[in-house]
Amino acid sequence: MSAFLTVENAEFEYEISRSKFIAFCRRVRSDEEATNAIAEIRKKYRDATHVCHAYIAHECARNSDDGEPSGTAGMPIMDALRGAGVNEALVAVVRYFGGIKLGTGGLVRAYSYAANGALSAAGRLEAADCKIYKVSYDYNVYKKIEKRELQSLYKIVKQEYNRAVDLTYAVLNGDEFLKEITSLTQGKFVAEELGERRVERKIVT
16 A cells, blocks of 8 residues: 545636636545536636646546647646645636737746646645554553654554553555564554545645
8 A cells, every 4th residue: 555645625726828727626535526516607707718628536636728729728637636646636727818919829828837736735635545544552561662753654544541551553565564563562552453444644844
C-alpha cells in the first residue's frame, strides 16, 4: 500500500485582456464525483463563456476544452495537475470572455496560470489505504516504548487508557509493523487486525 497526495478545496481568480478566469480546485474521488462537481460549477456559472476542466481520480484522467480551441485549456489544466503531483483532484476554470481574443498561446498561458493559482491556494493532504491494528500494552511495557519512533507507523488513529494502554494504528505494511512492535516489546502485546480503511493527514508547508 502506498500514500498519495491530494488537495483541499480552493479558488483563484484573475483577469487578463478583459477576460475573467475563475479557477476551482476540488477533491474528487471518482469519475462520478468529478462529473457532479463540474455540473455544480456549470449551474452556478451558467452565464460563463466556457467551463474548462481536468481531473485525475486514480484510473480516471479526463479533460475538456469546452469550446476553446483544441489543446488550449483542458491539457494545460491537466499539465498543472500532473505537475503538482496530486491525485483525486479536479481543477475547473470558468471563463467570461471580455471581447479581446488571446490567441492559442495566450489561452494556454491563461488557463495554466489559473489552474496553477488554484492549486497553489489549495491545501494538501496525504492519503493512504492502511491496515488498522488495535494493540494493547501493559502500562509498564508502554512506558518503555511510548517515546520510541516506529518506522513502520503511518498514523496513530486512537489512543485509550483502560486496564491496558490500547492504541489503534494505521500502517502501510502490517508485517513490518508487527515485526517492529515485537522487537520493541519482546512480544509483550496483544494485537488485533481491524481491517483496512483510508487514512489522511494534513501536510503542513
